[in-house]
Amino acid sequence: MSKIATPGALQLVLFELEDRSQSHLIALYDLAPRYVFASRDGGRSAETAPAKGNFVASIKREFTYHGSTFHLTIQPARLTKMVNRDQVSRDDGTAQADGQTEIEYEVFPAEREQVVEHVVRRLAMDRSRLSLGGENRDKVQMRFTLYEIQRELKAVGHTLSIRDIRESLTILARSRIIIGKPAEGVKKGRGANLLESTAFPVLAIRSRPDLIGDEGGDEETHLQFNPLVSSAIRNLEFKPVSYQWLMRLKSPVSRWLYNRLSAEYDYSGAEAPGDLGAKAMTLSADEIIKNSGMNVWSRRRDTLRAVTSAVDALVEEGILTSAEKLYDKVGARIEGITYVMLPSAKFLAQVRKAQAVENANVAAMRxxxxxxxxxxxxVPVTPAATVETRARRAKRLTEEPPRLPMAEAG
Structure with missing residues (x-):
C-alpha cells in the first residue's frame, strides 16, 4: 500500500508517535460512554431485531466531565444479513419457503467496536498515515488495510476475522453519536450539540466481488474521523496514554477508569514543574456505573462486585498502588462503595511522559x-519542515524536562 508523501499539516505530524506502546487520549470523546455492553463479558455487538414496521429506540445517557454534565444519545447502526427463510415468519405467522433471504437488523457498538477503534487510533499515529481532505481541507482522514487491523489486533492479544473487522468498522460508521451540553436555564435535552456524527462519518472499503469470507483483507480502506476528533487534533487537545495498558485490561470499565485517571492527572495542580505527588482520586461505584456505561445487574451486589473487579484490575496491572474501599452499609447489606485510588509511580511516570510530549508539541508549534x-x-508545512519538526521534537523529548502546558487561545 502506498503511503501519503506528506501529512500536509503540522498538527498531523505532531499526532505521530514513534513509540508504539503509546496511544492518544481525546478526553471528552474517549470518556463518553459511547458503547453498549450487551452481555457480562462484552464481546459481540449489541444486536437487536426491530419489530416489523418499528425501530430500535436510541439509548440516552448522562455523564460528567471536569465537573460538567453532558447528554449522550447513541443511535444504532442498521445492517443487513442473509438468513434461512425458515427463520423468518410471514405476516400470518407461518414460516416462509426454503432458501435464503436478506433481513435488516439494528446494532449498537459494543466492546468489539471499542477495541477496533483503539487499534484504528493507534495506526493513525504511524508516520505519514494521516492526511487532510474535504472542500476546506479540514477533515482528518486515513488509509489502511483490514489485514493491518487484524495484525495489530493479534499483536495485542485480540483475534478477529476479516469479516468481523469489516462489520465492526461498518457499525462504527453507521451508529450515530450525539453529545450535547445543556445550556443554562433551558430544559433537559436542549442546548448546543458538541458532536452529532458517527465515529467515522466516511468509510470506504474497496470490495472485490470474487472474494468472500475472510479473503480480501488487503483491500485499501479509507475513513474520515468525526469533527470532534478532527478538532482535537487541530487544537492539539490530545495526550499520550499507555496503549499496552489499554489493550491488556480485559474489562471495558477498567479501560474507562484508566482513561479517566489519565485525563484527571496533569500538571495543573503541581506545586512545581515535575512534581505530581501521589494524590489519590476518589470515585463512588455509582459515579463509575453512570459515567462508564457499564451493565447494571438485577442484584445490586453483582453490580458492585463488577465495579470492584474493574478497579482491582488497575491495581493488578500496576496502574494503582492501592484502591481502598469505603463501604456504605444498611445493616449487613452493602448499598454503595467509594474507592480511594492511589496512583503508582509507574502511572505517574506515564503522566510525566505524556506531559513532555504535549510540551514538545507546543514548542514545535511555536x-x-x-x-x-x-x-x-x-498549519501547512513543507516536507522539509516536516522532517525538521520530527527531529526537533525528538531532541527535546530526550533533553528537556516537562513544563507547564500551552495557554488556551482567545
Missing part, C-alpha cells in the same frame, strides 16, 4: 507559527 496559543486552523 517554532513554526511564533505563537503560544492553541491553533484554530491546520
Amino acid at each position: 517554532a513554526i507559527t511564533g505563537d503560544d496559543r492553541r491553533p484554530t486552523d491546520f
Whole structure:
C-alpha cells in the first residue's frame, strides 16, 4: 500500500508517535460512554431485531466531565444479513419457503467496536498515515488495510476475522453519536450539540466481488474521523496514554477508569514543574456505573462486585498502588462503595511522559507559527519542515524536562 508523501499539516505530524506502546487520549470523546455492553463479558455487538414496521429506540445517557454534565444519545447502526427463510415468519405467522433471504437488523457498538477503534487510533499515529481532505481541507482522514487491523489486533492479544473487522468498522460508521451540553436555564435535552456524527462519518472499503469470507483483507480502506476528533487534533487537545495498558485490561470499565485517571492527572495542580505527588482520586461505584456505561445487574451486589473487579484490575496491572474501599452499609447489606485510588509511580511516570510530549508539541508549534496559543486552523508545512519538526521534537523529548502546558487561545 502506498503511503501519503506528506501529512500536509503540522498538527498531523505532531499526532505521530514513534513509540508504539503509546496511544492518544481525546478526553471528552474517549470518556463518553459511547458503547453498549450487551452481555457480562462484552464481546459481540449489541444486536437487536426491530419489530416489523418499528425501530430500535436510541439509548440516552448522562455523564460528567471536569465537573460538567453532558447528554449522550447513541443511535444504532442498521445492517443487513442473509438468513434461512425458515427463520423468518410471514405476516400470518407461518414460516416462509426454503432458501435464503436478506433481513435488516439494528446494532449498537459494543466492546468489539471499542477495541477496533483503539487499534484504528493507534495506526493513525504511524508516520505519514494521516492526511487532510474535504472542500476546506479540514477533515482528518486515513488509509489502511483490514489485514493491518487484524495484525495489530493479534499483536495485542485480540483475534478477529476479516469479516468481523469489516462489520465492526461498518457499525462504527453507521451508529450515530450525539453529545450535547445543556445550556443554562433551558430544559433537559436542549442546548448546543458538541458532536452529532458517527465515529467515522466516511468509510470506504474497496470490495472485490470474487472474494468472500475472510479473503480480501488487503483491500485499501479509507475513513474520515468525526469533527470532534478532527478538532482535537487541530487544537492539539490530545495526550499520550499507555496503549499496552489499554489493550491488556480485559474489562471495558477498567479501560474507562484508566482513561479517566489519565485525563484527571496533569500538571495543573503541581506545586512545581515535575512534581505530581501521589494524590489519590476518589470515585463512588455509582459515579463509575453512570459515567462508564457499564451493565447494571438485577442484584445490586453483582453490580458492585463488577465495579470492584474493574478497579482491582488497575491495581493488578500496576496502574494503582492501592484502591481502598469505603463501604456504605444498611445493616449487613452493602448499598454503595467509594474507592480511594492511589496512583503508582509507574502511572505517574506515564503522566510525566505524556506531559513532555504535549510540551514538545507546543514548542514545535511555536517554532513554526511564533505563537503560544492553541491553533484554530491546520498549519501547512513543507516536507522539509516536516522532517525538521520530527527531529526537533525528538531532541527535546530526550533533553528537556516537562513544563507547564500551552495557554488556551482567545
